[in-house]
Amino acid sequence: MVMDEVISTTNAERGFIVLHTDNHDLDFRAARGIDQNTLADPEFQISRGVVQDVIQSGEPVLTSDAQSDERFSGRQSVINLRLRSILCAPLNVKENILGAIYVDNRLHVGLFTQADLDLLSAIAASAAIAIENARLYQVAVEKGRMERDLQLAYKVQSSLLPRETPSYRGWEFATRWIPAREVAGDFFDFFPLGDGELGIVIADVADKGIASALFMASCRSVIRGSMLPASSPQDGINSANRLIHADATDGNFLTLFYAQLNPETGEMVYVNAGHNPPLLVRRGADVLQKLTLTGMALGVIEDFNYEQRAINLNPGDMIFLFTDGVSEAVDIDSAEFGEARLEKFVLDNQEQTAEDLAASLESTLEVFTASTQPFDDITIVVIKRTSAS
Secondary structure (H helix, E strand, O other), X not given: OHHHHHHHHHOOOEEEXXXXXXXXXXXXXXXXXXXXXXXXXXXXXXXXXXXXXXXXXXXXXXXXXXXXXXXXXOOHHHHHHOOOEEEEEEEEEOXXXXXXXXXXXXXXXXXXXXXXXXXXXXXXXXXXXXXXXXHHHHHHHHHHHHHHHHHHHHHHHHHOOOOOOOOOOOEEEEEEEEOOOOOOOEEEEEEEOHHHOEEEEEEEEOOOOHHHHHHHHHXXXXXXXXXXXXXXXHHHHHHHHHHHHHHOOOOOOEEEEEEEEOOOOOEEEEEEEEOOOOEEEOOOOOOOEEOOOOEOOEOOOOOOOOOOEEEEOOOOOEEEEEOHHHHOOEOOOOOEOOXXXXXXHHHHOOOOOHHHHHXXXXXXXXXXXXXXXXXXXXXXXXXXXXXXX
């Protein structure tokens, strides 16, 4: 519509609206002739040099005869297209040049006047505002769509996590899952095994974002599918590692702590695959133990053979499992919360219930990080034996 009106008003032969792309190319968005028909292959029908000069300088151009104008007469496009009268004005919004409006006539010399250039510049100013508003609207629409997609992804991902903590007489469980972004690479899981035992998982996928969230969902399924039929935690993790390695792309891997708990006896057999060592606090102790690594992260080496270890939890004992988003949380001065501070917190609050300890740590981290953006996902699992089964 803009070009048809401009051509009619200025008696131009042809008119073009050209936008400047992010990669410094020209995007022809309208190309019209005097008969109000769309022109084919517009990129080959104008002097790109004239348009680029206007976009770069922000200054409009008027020439009565491009063939004899020293500014343009040497340009091959001007010669080949036999261009005569040319008008070109920038599409300018708040000193941001979006592109240009260009009209020409290949037959008549001296067709355009300064009044035509002033008119074209005024139309270009209005058109630029309309184009920018349309672009901003499209950006807003796309942002809204992405936000809805991420919200849906969050709902799907959170639905993969246990809705409730396990309920066993003489035991307390508490969890926290706090994504740094809309979706997370951290996860935890509980699932029943044969002979009344319980599988417990906490894991951290490398990196963050959508790709990590998708990898997390895949790994969760693989781990469940591997552990349920396994004869031991070691065999199950070995199997899961082979499957994850086969599916891992672009260097994806995850750290994981897996524990198999017998609530009746308090025996726990575990595998630590490159994960932050969980903190074991014996009842009344003033020092804690760390459940250190028994192998590397999953998905790195296909045939890696993981080890398993066993401990026994007595009444009053507690295990604190976490991902590195806890210890590496930073304050406004970029200082980390740190493992030493975390260990002291766990020792000082060992008499609390599992839920109270998780809630207290969550509040402590909120105060510590204050207004800083979360750097990493935070996941916490607290396991406490309160009495003999």
